[in-house]
Amino acid sequence: MHADHSGRKEAREEGWTARKLLAKSRAETAYAAGEPILEVRDLAKHFPLTQGILLRRQVGAVKAVDGVSFDLHRGETLGIVGESGCGKSTVAKMITHLERPTAGTIRYKGEDITHLSGRALKAVRRNIQMVFQDPYTSLNPRMTVGDIIGEPFDIHPEVAPKGDRRAKVRELLDVVGLNPEYINRYPHQFSGGQRQRIGIARGLALRPEIIVADEPVSALDVSVQAQVVNLMEKLQNEFDLSYIFIAHDLSVVRHISDRVGVMYLGKMVELGTDEQIYEHPTHPYTQALLSAVPVPDPEAREGRERIVLEGDVPSPANPPSGCHFRTRCWKAQERCTVEEPLLAVPETLEQTPPDDPAHHPSACHFAAEKEEVLPSQESRDSQESEESQGAQESQESRDSQEGNA
Numbered sequence: 311m312h313a314d315h316s317g318r319k320e321a322r323e324e325g326w327t328a329r330k331l332l333a334k335s336r337a338e339t340a341y342a343a344g345e346p347i348l349e350v351r352d353l354a355k356h357f358p359l360t361q362g363i364l365l366r367r368q369v370g371a372v373k374a375v376d377g378v379s380f381d382l383h384r385g386e387t388l389g390i391v392g393e394s395g396c397g398k399s400t401v402a403k404m405i406t407h408l409e410r411p412t413a414g415t416i417r418y419k420g421e422d423i424t425h426l427s428g429r430a431l432k433a434v435r436r437n438i439q440m441v442f443q444d445p446y447t448s449l450n451p452r453m454t455v456g457d458i459i460g461e462p463f464d465i466h467p468e469v470a471p472k473g474d475r476r477a478k479v480r481e482l483l484d485v486v487g488l489n490p491e492y493i494n495r496y497p498h499q500f501s502g503g504q505r506q507r508i509g510i511a512r513g514l515a516l517r518p519e520i521i522v523a524d525e526p527v528s529a530l531d532v533s534v535q536a537q538v539v540n541l542m543e544k545l546q547n548e549f550d551l552s553y554i555f556i557a558h559d560l561s562v563v564r565h566i567s568d569r570v571g572v573m574y575l576g577k578m579v580e581l582g583t584d585e586q587i588y589e590h591p592t593h594p595y596t597q598a599l600l601s602a603v604p605v606p607d608p609e610a611r612e613g614r615e616r617i618v619l620e621g622d623v624p625s626p627a628n629p630p631s632g633c634h635f636r637t638r639c640w641k642a643q644e645r646c647t648v649e650e651p652l653l654a655v656p657e658t659l660e661q662t663p664p665d666d667p668a669h670h671p672s673a674c675h676f677a678a679e680k681e682e683v684l685p686s687q688e689s690r691d692s693q694e695s696e697e698s699q700g701a702q703e704s705q706e707s708r709d710s711q712e713g714n715a
């Protein structure tokens with residue numbers, strides 16, 4: 311009986327292993343055929359809101375991320391942009407397994423990694439590293455730079471055996487443009503830009519394939535921001551890296567991104583190539599964000615219309631029904647209250663040819679390029695209709711005068 315039981319167990323385990331191997335080889339085949347390196351589908355994170363001290367009752371949830379989908383291709387940089395609190399960092403934390411998703415899937419090279427744990431998770435984590443926002447707080451002030459950059463080797467000793475570590479750290483310092491002689495210095499002995507280089511060196515230590523950079527330059531002076539962005543571009547080419555580059559400002563990601571996703575209140579509202587987002591935005595929120603980007607050329611600045619959004623971003627604990635942006639949108643209508651627009655090529659733009667830059671996913675029932683949608687255009691429309699009504703009335707009065715004559 312016992313022998314029979316263990317025999318069945320073995321057979322079951324063999325079956326599992328065979329199924330796992332089959333799934334893995336299927337995943338690898340799919341990836342080899344040019345699949346995205348990372349696929350994120352319907353990702354959600356709802357943080358429970360609780361009440362009471364002893365009996366913590368859940369009274370609601372903060373919908374920090376609420377159904378976000380995108381792909382990342384090898385060697386590509388996907389910029390993710392949106393105002394503070396829209397869920398960018400939570401997306402980054404779920405991809406790097408610092409937060410567990412409430413729903414949705416994350417696939418890495420075709421393999422579902424959403425709920426991995428133990429050794430399998432450790433192996434994947436090596437390939438997906440994070441660079442944090444604030445180089446002033448993310449580096450331990452009591453550790454030397456050598457220890458900070460070399461710390462990931464404690465978890466993955468196979469990458470750098472003990473005797474090799476200092477040499478590897480020196481190499482990494484050199485790669486990010488810092489003097490390898492600084493290996494024994496402490497974070498406070500470096501400037502902000504240098505500290506972010508240390509953070510990047512640490513992110514590179516395990517030779518990852520994907521780096522998720524959560525606002526890596528937001529805490530730096532503008533002049534230093536460009537240097538760090540340039541460094542990240544150089545490293546991308548050198549190490550064949552794919553980036554998810556998060557920022558709250560569209561102008562920061564423009565230089566480095568191949569594609570850009572715009573987030574608002576837990577949702578991705580527009581996704582497109584550099585040209586589609588910056589030159590042909592169709593979602594009112596993207597248009598508003600772009601209108602706030604500083605323009606150095608005074609002539610271009612003069613001809614530009616600024617869209618000032620009214621009100622604050624609503625609470626993700628109680629987002630508006632239908633379209634989350636409708637409470638601040640000048641185009642909102644009844645349909646926006648009841649029907650949530652999905653991130654897809656909108657009905658209003660379906661007739662445009664696929665190679666038209668306006669033809670890209672935008673979560674708006676009334677998506678259209680800016681010149682057609684600005685309030686000034688609406689007022690021009692009503693002026694025109696008033697004028698045509700006036701013209702019609704004067705024609706009628708002329709006709710009646712002629713008739714009288």
Ligand SMILES: Nc1ncnc2c1ncn2[C@@H]1O[C@H](COP(=O)(O)OP(=O)(O)OP(=O)(O)O)[C@@H](O)[C@H]1O
Binds near residue numbers: 395400626
């Ligand atoms: N652990 C948590 N518990 C409860 N709510 C959280 C938690 N982490 C984040 N939130 C909430 O989720 C929402 C999204 O936060 P998140 O940090 O992802 O936004 P963000 O776009 O990255 O903003 P920022 O640029 O300010 O970091 C916010 O309303 C935030 O308060």
